Amino acid sequence: MPTSQPLPPPKYVEEDVVTQECKDLLSSLPKERGWVATYLYQYQGFWHHPRQLQGVLSCQQHFQAQDTDILLVTTPKSGTTWLKALLFALVNRTRYPDTQTHPLLTNNPHILVPFLELKLYLENKVPDLTSFASPRLFATHLPFLSVPKSVGDSECKLVYLCRNPRDTFVSLWHFTNKLRPQNTGTNSLEEVFDLFCRGVSLYGPFWDHVLGYWKESLENPQKVLFLKYEDMKATPTVHLRRLAEFLGCAFSAEEETKGVLDELLRLCSFDNLSNLEVNVNGKLPSGEENKAFFRRGEVGDSNNYLTAEMIDQFDQIIEEKLHGSGLKF
Numbered sequence: 026m027p028t029s030q031p032l033p034p035p036k037y038v039e040e041d042v043v044t045q046e047c048k049d050l051l052s053s054l055p056k057e058r059g060w061v062a063t064y065l066y067q068y069q070g071f072w073h074h075p076r077q078l079q080g081v082l083s084c085q086q087h088f089q090a091q092d093t094d095i096l097l098v099t100t101p102k103s104g105t106t107w108l109k110a111l112l113f114a115l116v117n118r119t120r121y122p123d124t125q126t127h128p129l130l131t132n133n134p135h136i137l138v139p140f141l142e143l144k145l146y147l148e149n150k151v152p153d154l155t156s157f158a159s160p161r162l163f164a165t166h167l168p169f170l171s172v173p174k175s176v177g178d179s180e181c182k183l184v185y186l187c188r189n190p191r192d193t194f195v196s197l198w199h200f201t202n203k204l205r206p207q208n209t210g211t212n213s214l215e216e217v218f219d220l221f222c223r224g225v226s227l228y229g230p231f232w233d234h235v236l237g238y239w240k241e242s243l244e245n246p247q248k249v250l251f252l253k254y255e256d257m258k259a260t261p262t263v264h265l266r267r268l269a270e271f272l273g274c275a276f277s278a279e280e281e282t283k284g285v286l287d288e289l290l291r292l293c294s295f296d297n298l299s300n301l302e303v304n305v306n307g308k309l310p311s312g313e314e315n316k317a318f319f320r321r322g323e324v325g326d327s328n329n330y331l332t333a334e335m336i337d338q339f340d341q342i343i344e345e346k347l348h349g350s351g352l353k354f
Contacts, residue, residue, distance in 0.1 A: 047079040050068070055067040057220070060227065062076075070168070070170070071233070072225055077142065077143060077147065079147065081146075084145075086173075088146065089173075091159070091179060091181065093161070094161045096182070097109060097162070098185045100229075104257070106135065114129060114289045115289060127292060133309060133318070135164075140164045168234045182248060183249045185250065185251050186254060190354065191331060192326055195327040204313070218331075232347060236347065238251060253354075266286065
C-alpha cells in the first residue's frame with residue numbers, strides 16, 4: 026500500500042473545553058487530522074477527540090462496575106442504536122410488557138442506554154448513577170484494554186457487536202459528515218478512506234478494537250458475548266434468544282408461545298424505530314438530531330460507494346490484520 030501524505034487540518038478551530046489534566050495529556054500524545062474535530066489524539070493505542078478523551082479519563086478513574094451491570098460495546102456505526110433498543114427491551118420486558126406504551130416509543134435508544142465516556146462521564150467527572158435500576162445498562166465504544174479496571178474485576182457482562190468494516194466505514198463517513206459544522210463542508214470519501222485504512226478513525230484502528238473483544242470472548246465466554254451485525258440481521262430471533270441466555274434472562278416457553286420474541290423484534294426494528302416521531306423530529310440533549318442515527322442499516326450498502334480498488338484494499342488489510350485469529354467477515 027503506497028505511503029500517503031498527511032492531510033491538512035480542516036479550516037476551523039475546535040472549541041473544546043477540557044480540564045487542565047486533559048490538556049496536559051493531549052500535549053504529549055500523537056495527533057492526526059480528525060473527521061469532525063480538528064484533531065484526533067492517540068491514547069492507549071486508539072484515536073479520540075479531545076473532549077471525548079476527557080470522558081474516557083473520568084470513566085477510567087471513577088466508574089465502579091457492579092456484578093449485575095451489562096455493557097454494550099461497539100465501534101462507532103456498527104449497529105449500536107439497534108442493539109441498544111434490543112437490549113433495553115429484552116432486559117426490561119417484564120417491567121414494560123405493553124409494547125404500545127413502551128419507553129422506546131417516546132425515547133431515542135441513546136437516552137435509555139447512555140454511553141459512559143460520551144455521556145455520563147463527559148458531563149460529570151463523577152456522575153450520580155443511583156437512579157439506574159439493576160441490571161444497569163450502559164454503552165461504550167472503549168477498546169477492551171481501555172475499559173475501567175472495575176469492569177474486569179467484577180462479574181458484569183459485555184455484549185460486543187461488530188460489523189463488516191466496509192459497511193462500518195461508509196456509515197461512519199455519512200454520520201461524521203452530518204456532524205461537521207456547515208461552514209466546513211464535508212469530507213470526501215477518498216480523504217477519510219485513507220485515514221481509516223491507516224487506523225485513524227474514532228476509537229480506531231477498527232481491527233485492533235474488534236480483535237481485543239474477539240480474543241476476550243474466546244478466553245472468557247461467560248463474560249463477553251461477541252456478535253456480528255450481519256448474523257443478527259440474517260437470523261434475529263436466533264440471536265435474541267442467544268443474547269437472553271447469555272444475560273441470564275432466557276425466554277420461557279410461555280413467552281415463546283405468546284410471541285414475545287417477535288413482538289420485541291418488531292418494536293426494535295429499523296422500520297419501526299426510524300419512523301417514530303421522537304426519531305424523526307427529536308434531538309439528543311447534546312444537539313444531534315435523532316434521525317442522524319437511522320440512515321439505512323443495510324448489509325452491503327458500502328458496495329454502492331466504494332470502488333473495486335477500495336474494496337480490494339480493504340480486503341487485503343483485514344486479511345492481514347485478522348490473520349490467524351479465526352475471525353472472518
